[in-house]
Amino acid sequence: MGRITVPASKRKTPAANPEAEWFGFRRVNPDEKAGLVRDVFASVAGNYDVMNDLMSGGLHRLWKDTLVRKMNPKPGQTLLDVAGGTGDIALRCYRRTAGRANIIICDINPAMLAAGKAKAIDHGVMSGLTWVTGNAEALPFPDRSVDTYSIAFGLRNVTHIDQALREAARVLRPGGRFFCMEFSPGVTPALKPLYETYCLNVLPVLGQFVAKDRNAYQYLAESILKFPPQAQLAARMEKAGLERAKWTNLTGGIAVIHEGWRL
Numbered sequence: 697m698g699r700i701t702v703p704a705s706k707r708k709t710p711a712a713n714p715e716a717e718w719f720g721f722r723r724v725n726p727d728e729k730a731g732l733v734r735d736v737f738a739s740v741a742g743n744y745d746v747m748n749d750l751m752s753g754g755l756h757r758l759w760k761d762t763l764v765r766k767m768n769p770k771p772g773q774t775l776l777d778v779a780g781g782t783g784d785i786a787l788r789c790y791r792r793t794a795g796r797a798n799i800i801i802c803d804i805n806p807a808m809l810a811a812g813k814a815k816a817i818d819h820g821v822m823s824g825l826t827w828v829t830g831n832a833e834a835l836p837f838p839d840r841s842v843d844t845y846s847i848a849f850g851l852r853n854v855t856h857i858d859q860a861l862r863e864a865a866r867v868l869r870p871g872g873r874f875f876c877m878e879f880s881p882g883v884t885p886a887l888k889p890l891y892e893t894y895c896l897n898v899l900p901v902l903g904q905f906v907a908k909d910r911n912a913y914q915y916l917a918e919s920i921l922k923f924p925p926q927a928q929l930a931a932r933m934e935k936a937g938l939e940r941a942k943w944t945n946l947t948g949g950i951a952v953i954h955e956g957w958r959l
């Protein structure tokens with residue numbers, strides 16, 4: 697992946713959305729970022745689930761269980777899991793509602809969705825999930841059509857976070873709930889040095905040997921450290937119309953669940 701630098705005078709990025717011009721620690725043209733992110737996930741799709749277990753020591757499963765418990769999906773509801781990838785959140789919602797909710801998985805990357813569909817079939821889930829290719833910044837769904845919106849480990853990959861938050865508010869029904877789970881740069885100070893060393897030195901090596909793509913995991917690690925801290929994201933949610941924003945830190949703030957309401 698080459699370095700693309702854009703003169704400040706030519707950047708379209710509004711200062712309010714500083715991460716748009718960062719691809720991990722590299723400065724890029726915001727117009728190119730979605731394509732670069734798509735390439736990363738196209739490259740890792742086949743190994744994505746194995747790498748998740750390896751990188752987190754299986755913790756991502758517990759974090760996802762916690763997220764879905766908080767979402768508390770109900771039969772009959774429409775649940776939209778954006779950046780849903782290989783369907784981990786959707787499958788948990790499917791089980792919790794005994795297949796009686798309308799569950800939509802939307803992701804920009806068809807390779808991740810294909811891996812998810814194959815996994816759902818392996819788990820014996822042949823219907824009840826709808827897989828849609830789409831961008832979190834321009835969701836292909838009508839206004840006020842969704843009861844619960846979730847995005848797990850996806851928002852840090854989106855070019856214009858504020859636009860994705862506005863889209864979440866647009867598709868949610870009044871009374872609908874928003875959930876975002878992310879890795880956070882705001883880990884407790886005691887864990888920070890170890891955490892940063894792990895992200896920047898260990899993850900890329902795991903990526904190199906297991907997924908055969910060191911650069912992809914270098915990007916993923918860097919993007920974690922670039923994501924807005926908890927209070928900042930909560931303020932941006934409120935501004936986008938996702939009210940009563942609050943968050944819960946998991947495992948010393950390594951992961952965080954943000955919640956908000958569309959009122």
Ligand SMILES: C[S@@+](CC[C@H](N)C(=O)[O-])C[C@H]1O[C@@H](n2cnc3c(N)ncnc32)[C@H](O)[C@@H]1O
Binds near residue numbers: 730733779785804831
């Ligand atoms: C780290 S994976 C998370 C997948 C899944 N949610 C999980 O928790 O295992 C991030 C996902 O975000 C998707 N993604 C990145 N940018 C996106 C965008 N702008 N809109 C929708 N999906 C996006 C990627 O294709 C990838 O599947």
